[in-house]
Structure formats: structure tokens, C-alpha cells
Amino acid sequence: MSATETAIASAEAHSAHNYHPLPVVVASAEGAWMTDVEGRHYLDLLAGYSALNFGHGNRRLLDAARAQLERVTLTSRAFHHDRFADFCTELAELCGMEMVLPMNTGAEAVETAVKTARKWGYRVKGVPDGMAKIIVASDNFHGRTTTVISFSTDPEARADYGPYTPGFEIVPYGDLTAMREAMTENTVAVLIEPIQGEAGVLVPPAGYLAGVRELTRERNVLFVADEIQSGLGRTGRTFALEHEGVVPDMYVLGKALGGGVVPVSAVVSSAEILGVFRPGEHGSTFGGNPLACAVALEVIAMLRTGEYQERAAELGDHLHRELGLLAGGGAVETVRGRGLWAGVDIAPALGTGRQISERLMAERVLVKDTHGSTIRIAPPLVISKEDLDWGLDRLRTVLSA
Incomplete structure (x- = not known):
């Protein structure tokens, strides 16, 4: 052979x-x-x-990784390390946000966004315990964890993994009327991809994303943008939402953030929203590790040039x-x-x-x-x-x- x-x-x-x-x-x-x-x-x-x-x-990314490999690669979040603050500060600035919650894979970041939205709903919005709802779009792809495939409409991704996680409402992608009708006083977030990659690079109708932003703001609902595939330069802007002049309440980032060198993901949002977490309520051993931060900092520096x-x-x-x-x-x-x-x-x-x-x-x-x-x-x-x-x-x- x-x-x-x-x-x-x-x-x-x-x-x-x-x-x-x-x-x-x-x-x-x-x-x-x-x-x-x-x-x-x-x-x-x-x-x-x-x-x-x-x-x-990429030479810049490999050089950043090599330099960090010689210093320290992992501390866990039990201790601070000297790349963490810079990473969080610079990623927040790139996104026009205030706080960063680092994870590793895109699916972890989506799970983090779901948990954040629910906790915000209970602690800030005042939704009754256990009643939070998140609206998602049909044909979505947000990862493959048990929770995420619970709101997938792809039979291959979903079949034979039940029982499924409740708390999600699925509406047609690009249909603002359906989204408006699905919203209730218990809706805490809308989670969508600005462009649906796995579905075949589906671009929503013009004005849809701006309409989602207006609707979520009007109903006190978080707009969570999964820019794991569409973000960080892919569409000709740093974020795909920029094509409609939209800023969400929360970015979910991954893939290119690690430069193809290490897995890096993050949820980026305001202090009010990410401030709902207290020590011990969510975490990751490898999330925000020194090696990941060093590579991601170089990615951010490269994106800043435009x-x-x-x-x-x-x-x-x-x-x-x-x-x-x-x-x-x-x-x-x-x-x-x-x-x-x-x-x-x-x-x-x-x-x-x-x-x-x-x-x-x-x-x-x-x-x-x-x-x-x-x-x-x-x-x-x-x-x-x-x-x-x-x-x-x-x-x-x-x-x-």
C-alpha cells in the first residue's frame, strides 16, 4: 500500500x-x-x-507561540499569569466591549454564552427560575455538545442523543416576524450566526440583523452573535455584523482567534452581563492559558492593522x-x-x-x-x-x- x-x-x-x-x-x-x-x-x-x-x-503566530513555550504554557486559573490581563483587555477593545470570558473551543464558548444569558435572565432581568428561553434559528450550527444539538434542526447532528435540553425556541432564519412572535417575557436571548456557515454560507436578507438588534433592545433581550466562523476578518470586516452596522450584546468567538495554532475561544460582552458570574460558577482549566493568550494577542495585533x-x-x-x-x-x-x-x-x-x-x-x-x-x-x-x-x-x- x-x-x-x-x-x-x-x-x-x-x-x-x-x-x-x-x-x-x-x-x-x-x-x-x-x-x-x-x-x-x-x-x-x-x-x-x-x-x-x-x-x-504563519511566522508571526509561530514566533509568538515559540517564545511563550519557552516561558510558561499553563497555570490554570488558580493563579494569574502575565499574558492574561493583556489578552482580555485587548480582545475587549477589539470588540468594543468591556469583559472577556476565555474558553478553548467554539462549542465551549457557545455553552458559556447560553449559561451567561440564562444567569443574566434570572439575576438581572428577573425571569422566574427555570423558565428562561433562548431563541435560535433553524439550520443553525453552534457546535456538538448535548445542549447545542438540542436546538439543532440537522438530523445527523441531533439523532440518538436525547433526552434533549429544553429552553430553546427555533424560528426560521431570516424571518423577523417569526422571531417577534416567539418572544415572551421569559425570553433572555437570541442566539444566531450572522452568516450560517455549515448550512451553506447562508446570508440573511438585508436589514434582518439590524432588525434583530432593534427587536432585542426593545424587548430587553440579549443579542448573542456567534461569530466563530464569520468573525475576525473572514467577510471583509472584523465582524460580519459590521456589514449592517450592528453591535450585539455578546460576541461568541473561536477558530481564527487561535490562529490555527492552539484552540482559543471567548465570550466578549459588557461588565453588566459577564459580571453575573461569581468565583466557582463557571470555568475551564485550559481556558485563557498563557500559550493561548500569547497566540491570540498576536492575532488581535494583526487584525488591528486592518x-x-x-x-x-x-x-x-x-x-x-x-x-x-x-x-x-x-x-x-x-x-x-x-x-x-x-x-x-x-x-x-x-x-x-x-x-x-x-x-x-x-x-x-x-x-x-x-x-x-x-x-x-x-x-x-x-x-x-x-x-x-x-x-x-x-x-x-x-x-x-
């Missing part, structure tokens, strides 16, 4: 089959390119679901212009997205999203499918225009074949 076949066979034999990876085995990577165990080069148009916004092996947001906006315009030329020609039905992020609905007659992804892999381009015949395109923000065009040429080749 080849080195690829051997590695895949071993993985299949000894790891749970909770993923169905493309049959490529990556050994190294740099920028927007990955190299497999047999020396073949592939253009990465997925960027770890936005965790690799700044590319593979160059990555500007690059995502400019290359994103080019990406959507080129993809738009494919739409309506029989091979591509619809293209959606914003910035360097696109969901491309392939005509089912050409194959499933998985099949298209496999054909692109044969052309040395890596993407990932979702929901039938949809593929997602989300390259690292550092990709060159020439490499992006090369990848788009490979897509045209696959579609024309």
Missing part, C-alpha cells in the same frame, strides 16, 4: 468514524498550500473552517465576481456569501458535493461539501490572487468535465 493508503487504513481501524475526511493525508503546510505524505501539493480552500484565516505556519479585512474584501469581490460568472450556466445553481467565503450550489446532475470535492482533490484543490450538492470555499486570507485564480480554474475544469 502507498503511504496515503496505509495512513488512512490505520485511521479507519483505530479512530471513531465521526468524520468522513477526503482521502488525503497532510504532512506539512505553509500559507494557502498543504503537502501530503507523498509530496503532492494541494491548494487549501477551506482554511480549517476559518480557523486558519492567517494561513498555515490589512487582513481589506484583503478579504478585495479578494472576496474577485471571488464572487468569478463564481457569479459560473452561476446560471447549468453547472452552478446559486452562489452565496460575503468576503472570502462562498457557498456554491452545484447542479445535482453533476454530482453530490462530496463527489465534486473528490474531483477537485484530484485537481489538487481541497474544499468541503455540506448539505447535498453544496461546496464551501473559504481560503486563508493570505492567499494570493494568482493562487485563488488557479483554484477557480480547477473548479471550472471539474464543472466542465
Whole structure:
């Protein structure tokens, strides 16, 4: 067997089959390119679901990690460390907020946001104990914990994990009327993705997010924005909500915050909202560890320049212009997205999203499918225009074949 076949066979034999990876085995990577165990080069148009916004092996991030590795990597929150205050202060400033509650993974941050909203509802809003409700959108993806899949509408994510956590109301994404009708005096929060990534990079109707902000403010309900995939430069702005001039009550961040080096996530909000926690009521051994803070501080410094947001906006315009030329020609039905992020609905007659992804892999381009015949395109923000065009040429080749 080849080195690829051997590695895949071993993985299949000894790891749970909770993923169905493309049959490529990556050994190294740099920028927007990955190299497999047999020396073949592939253009990465997925960027770890936005965790690799700044590319593979980013020198600034690796240097920050190396320097911290030589000093201290973990103290637990039992003690202070010298990177924690700077991380919290600078992330809060980047978000225009006051306080940060650091965690590790995106799912942990969403769980933290849910707990925060409920505790705020009981201690500040005055909702009767055990009665708090959170409104979410259909087709959402906020993670895979038991609580989070309890309000998923995806059968694959939800099936066979009951009994499910109560306290959530699901309304259609983009439907402000349905959200208004679902609100009661016990509603404590609305939790939504400004753009639904896993659902196929769904962008809501113009004015929807501003309408959610107005409605939540009017009804004394927290607007919780899950910007784990859409945030930190992906859409051409630091946050996707900025496209509608909206500031939520709470940001939920992850993925790109760790620069593809370490898992880093956080809930960022006001002192009034995050101030509901008292010592011992919520925590994480690794959340806010020195290594994570060092890397995230470098991510924040890079975002402050605005160059990555500007690059995502400019290359994103080019990406959507080129993809738009494919739409309506029989091979591509619809293209959606914003910035360097696109969901491309392939005509089912050409194959499933998985099949298209496999054909692109044969052309040395890596993407990932979702929901039938949809593929997602989300390259690292550092990709060159020439490499992006090369990848788009490979897509045209696959579609024309």
C-alpha cells in the first residue's frame, strides 16, 4: 500500500468514524498550500473552517507561540499569569466591549454564552427560575455538545442523543416576524450566526440583523452573535455584523482567534452581563492559558492593522465576481456569501458535493461539501490572487468535465 493508503487504513481501524475526511493525508503546510505524505501539493480552500484565516505556519503566530513555550504554557486559573490581563483587555477593545470570558473551543464558548444569558435572565432581568428561553434559528450550527444539538434542526447532528435540553425556541432564519412572535417575557436571548456557515454560507436578507438588534433592545433581550466562523476578518470586516452596522450584546468567538495554532475561544460582552458570574460558577482549566493568550494577542495585533479585512474584501469581490460568472450556466445553481467565503450550489446532475470535492482533490484543490450538492470555499486570507485564480480554474475544469 502507498503511504496515503496505509495512513488512512490505520485511521479507519483505530479512530471513531465521526468524520468522513477526503482521502488525503497532510504532512506539512505553509500559507494557502498543504503537502501530503507523498509530496503532492494541494491548494487549501477551506482554511480549517476559518480557523486558519492567517494561513498555515504563519511566522508571526509561530514566533509568538515559540517564545511563550519557552516561558510558561499553563497555570490554570488558580493563579494569574502575565499574558492574561493583556489578552482580555485587548480582545475587549477589539470588540468594543468591556469583559472577556476565555474558553478553548467554539462549542465551549457557545455553552458559556447560553449559561451567561440564562444567569443574566434570572439575576438581572428577573425571569422566574427555570423558565428562561433562548431563541435560535433553524439550520443553525453552534457546535456538538448535548445542549447545542438540542436546538439543532440537522438530523445527523441531533439523532440518538436525547433526552434533549429544553429552553430553546427555533424560528426560521431570516424571518423577523417569526422571531417577534416567539418572544415572551421569559425570553433572555437570541442566539444566531450572522452568516450560517455549515448550512451553506447562508446570508440573511438585508436589514434582518439590524432588525434583530432593534427587536432585542426593545424587548430587553440579549443579542448573542456567534461569530466563530464569520468573525475576525473572514467577510471583509472584523465582524460580519459590521456589514449592517450592528453591535450585539455578546460576541461568541473561536477558530481564527487561535490562529490555527492552539484552540482559543471567548465570550466578549459588557461588565453588566459577564459580571453575573461569581468565583466557582463557571470555568475551564485550559481556558485563557498563557500559550493561548500569547497566540491570540498576536492575532488581535494583526487584525488591528486592518490589512487582513481589506484583503478579504478585495479578494472576496474577485471571488464572487468569478463564481457569479459560473452561476446560471447549468453547472452552478446559486452562489452565496460575503468576503472570502462562498457557498456554491452545484447542479445535482453533476454530482453530490462530496463527489465534486473528490474531483477537485484530484485537481489538487481541497474544499468541503455540506448539505447535498453544496461546496464551501473559504481560503486563508493570505492567499494570493494568482493562487485563488488557479483554484477557480480547477473548479471550472471539474464543472466542465
